[in-house]
């Protein structure tokens with residue numbers, strides 16, 4: 001008899017807890033891992049221990065990324081300079097910050113940013129979490145001290161609730177940087193026509209595109225000596241001879257080594273057809289101008305890479321090379337509604 005009662009009670013408890021929506025269950029929804037699909041050919045993603053990619057962090061990070069509440073005059077957000085349809089660039093030579101103040105460099109794309117070893121064109125920032133802080137204190141970007149930004153979120157009933165749901169605490173710089181970085185790690189682009197050809201063995205490239213690929217890899221052009229591997233970059237810093245005297249000294253800003261003057265990170269070429277204008281200062285409008293520059297071999301700066309040698313290229317070959325670069329566009333990434341607010 002006693003035993004039976006106990007069993008009866010036990011079952012009752014189980015039924016109760018599985019039927020009634022209680023608060024704990026809602027919280028744990030936020031803690032579930034966000035589904036990440038690593039495309040064929042990509043390396044594994046390294047994720048810091050203190051920032052698991054959870055559904056809650058990604059959703060909150062996305063809201064913050066596109067919310068102008070984080071700029072001094074509430075006019076711009078991260079998403080103003082990093083727009084999804086342009087692979088998270090902004091089509092400006094130099095990005096415009098609050099009050100249209102002109103920035104110092106061209107806005108880089110954020111596709112596959114999770115796989116980068118260092119951040120910024122000079123490699124001056126070691127983690128994605130730390131990077132989030134940079135635009136705040138920058139007078140030319142958000143121009144809002146991060147302490148003031150957090151206070152703004154604290155005074156906002158909606159964000160106080162959201163940070164409680166996701167981090168179990170009030171808005172903080174810790175939560176702000178973790179959420180945005182978690183969102184950025186979901187920006188994975190590996191579904192271009194080139195990927196389908198190269199990694200999935202589908203016969204999707206036409207003759208012009210295949211000729212362009214051969215040119216890209218050729219000993220004469222040597223594009224893939226620097227733009228190598230699955231991300232089309234070796235993540236090195238190189239001087240390509242854009243200037244004889246660089247006002248922006250690039251990598252040397254961080255290392256203070258004159259041998260690094262004028263060296264900038266070799267950028268990825270994925271989605272390159274939609275990220276114009278090009279180079280660290282957005283000096284070239286079109287891919288054709290970029291190719292003409294490489295064909296010239298660059299100016300004779302003492303730090304210029306030895307791989308930079310002039311080559312000749314016909315108009316038809318140039319068209320083929322551009323056709324190949326266009327196969328690196330990943331339409332499904334650029335149009336993915338889940339990346340948008």
Ligand code: HEC
Pocket residue numbers: 065076077078079080081082095096097098103104105106107108109110113116118119120121122128131132135136140141142180184
């Ligand atoms: C005013 C335009 C502007 C705003 C606003 C802005 N960025 Fe950027 N972002 C840039 C520029 C320009 C760079 C390149 C800086 C450099 O290389 O020195 C950059 C670099 C980055 C990078 C490094 C990418 C790489 O390849 O190394 C990340 C990540 C990034 N921004 C994320 C953000 C986030 C998150 C925010 C909001 C908190 C934000 N940005 C706000 C213009 C902007």
Ligand code: HEC
Pocket residue numbers: 121216221222223224225226227237238239240242264265266267268269272275277278279280281287290291294295305307308
């Ligand atoms: C010595 C290494 C090296 C070689 C060889 C090289 N590149 Fe680059 N490439 C770079 C660097 C470094 C930059 C960035 C320069 C800057 O930011 O100002 C760049 C920039 C670019 C850009 C603009 C990217 C952007 O986001 O602004 C394109 C397009 C490009 N290269 C294509 C090519 C092609 C095509 C070839 C072959 C003809 C080639 N590169 C050869 C190092 C190289």
